[in-house]
Amino acid sequence: MLDDEQPTTTPAHRPARNPGSQSALRSRNQQRITQQLLKGGPSTQAELARSTGLSTATISNIVKSMAAAELVTLTPVTSSGRRAMSVRYNGDSAIAAGIDFGRTHVRVVLANTGYHVLAEEEAPLPRGHEAAEGIQTASRLLDKLLRKAGISRSQLIGAGAGIPGPIDSRSGKVIRGAILPEWVGINLHSELQKALEIPVFVDNDANLGALAQLTWGDMGNALNLMFIKIGTGIGSGLILGGHLFHGSFGVTGEIGHVTIDEHGMICRCGNRGCLETVASTATMVELLSRGSEHPISTADILRQADAGDPATLRVLDDAGMAIGRALANVANLISPDVIVIGGPLTELGELFLAPIRRGLLRHAVPIIGESIGLKMSQLTSRAEALGAAALVFQNEPSSIIS
Structure with a gap:
């Protein structure tokens, strides 16, 4: 039945309802806002207007009534340098x-x-x-x-x-x-x-x-986002137009198997010189364990980098440059708003982000590289579960x- 059609029969216990009435329209709009808050997490009213297609005035009026009914919580925030109101759905039963x-x-x-x-x-x-x-x-x-x-x-x-x-x-x-x-x-x-x-x-x-960066993280107005997880393996997830991109059959984001050195080591995928063979934490551990009495761990990499160990800093610099180069290839194709780095090395912050940025800027089209936001995930090891x-x-x- 179309929205503007009347039902042909109405149960005796329920009064006839006009789906085209002002109250019905308001109810549908409130449902759209609720669905967006469930899908996208806390959002500013301007972001809700863009994602739902509703006018800012409609969003403001409905959000105000939802706040009065304690369906949402409003919190002052700063968005794109301006003061705004973040809307969070109040839900605890589901x-x-x-x-x-x-x-x-x-x-x-x-x-x-x-x-x-x-x-x-x-x-x-x-x-x-x-x-x-x-x-x-x-x-x-x-x-x-x-x-x-x-x-x-x-x-x-x-x-x-x-x-x-x-x-x-x-x-x-x-x-x-x-x-x-x-x-x-x-x-x-x-x-x-x-x-x-x-x-x-x-x-x-x-x-x-x-998805966690989009829903739990502070990504502002980013609708095109790339997340790269650097760990034992290296993988990436793409948000395009505000939605996860899965390609034709679900296998996407295999940036760890981009060829960096065609004469490099054999990768577990069967190819040679993949990004994983030069920039994964497994490769870093292997390189830094040579000559050591005991194999080191990822935690040791963090500790040694913080202490300024030259070998550790060199390994991180080489890995970061290779990662930046691979990211540049993706950036040149899709020009994301932001690239977020995740995985166990996020605690290194700018120490690891700096060589990644250098690699990105060196190999990306200048205007693309300069326009992309590059940041470490603030969700640390919780990102995937969130x-x-x-x-x-x-x-x-x-x-x-x-």
């Missing part, structure tokens, strides 16, 4: 779980529709663990967090989950190229849904990191506001 599977860990967060973290915890996993072990650990951790936070399982509207590797959307299976080779061939969605018995949504962890929770709100808004 809860989403975000799960981040890593090579040696699983992290679970519980978040509500107001984008507040209610509980979170990380558990270690042995290197080379099987998928079943990782999923069982995540299930136990979720149950533990629900008890700890006093949350009923019935409040869970779903769980989002990410894995460091590509997922073929046609088959739903983890495919070759994942940092967790033991997971290749499994259908993460079906296996996780079977274990948790709630709706499940899955994606590559770098995609979830990008993005996984946001993925639920992106896919289940009707179950929250119906």
Whole structure:
């Protein structure tokens, strides 16, 4: 039935409602605003106007009434150098779980529709663990967090989950190229849904990191964003026009396998000289462990860099320049508003960001390189799990506001 048509029959217990009335229109507009807040997280009124297509006056009036009804919270912020009002949806009855599977860990967060973290915890996993072990650990951790936070399982509207590797959307299976080779061939969605018995949504962890920057991070008006996660592997997620970009079958953002040195080392993907072979934390650890009595860790890289160790600084500089070069190739194609660096090295800040910026500026078209915002993620190791929770709100808004 079209919006301006009258129903042919009306149940006796309910008065006829005119879908074209002013009150019905206002209700639909409020629902649009609510859905956008659930999908995009806290936003300024100007951002809501752009994303919903509603006028600023309509947004202002509806937000004012929603605030009076305590459906949203208004907070003064600065946006693009101007004072603005951030609108946050007040939701605490609907809860989403975000799960981040890593090579040696699983992290679970519980978040509500107001984008507040209610509980979170990380558990270690042995290197080379099987998928079943990782999923069982995540299930136990979720149950533990629900008890700890006093949350009923019935409040869970779903769980989002990410894995460091590509997922073929046609088959739903983890495919070759994942940092967790033991997971290749499994259908993460079906296996996780079977274990948790709630709706499940899955994606590559770098995609979830990008989604987290858009929904949980302070990205201002950025609608085109690139997130690159630098860890044992290197992957990226793309937000184009305000939405995650998945390509034709879900495998995108494999920037770690861009060729940097055609005569370089053989990569785990089978090619030679990929970015991962020169700039991943695994490569840094290998280089800096040579001649050392004990293998170093990523934590050691952070400590040694902070102490000004020459070898560590050189490794970081070389890696940063290579990363910047790879980012320039992507930037020249899509010209994003901002590029966000994530992963365990974000604590290094400008120390690592500076060589990345030099590589980007050297290899990008000048006007593109100079126009892109380059920053470290402020979400640290939580980004992928937070993005996984946001993925639920992106896919289940009707179950929250119906």
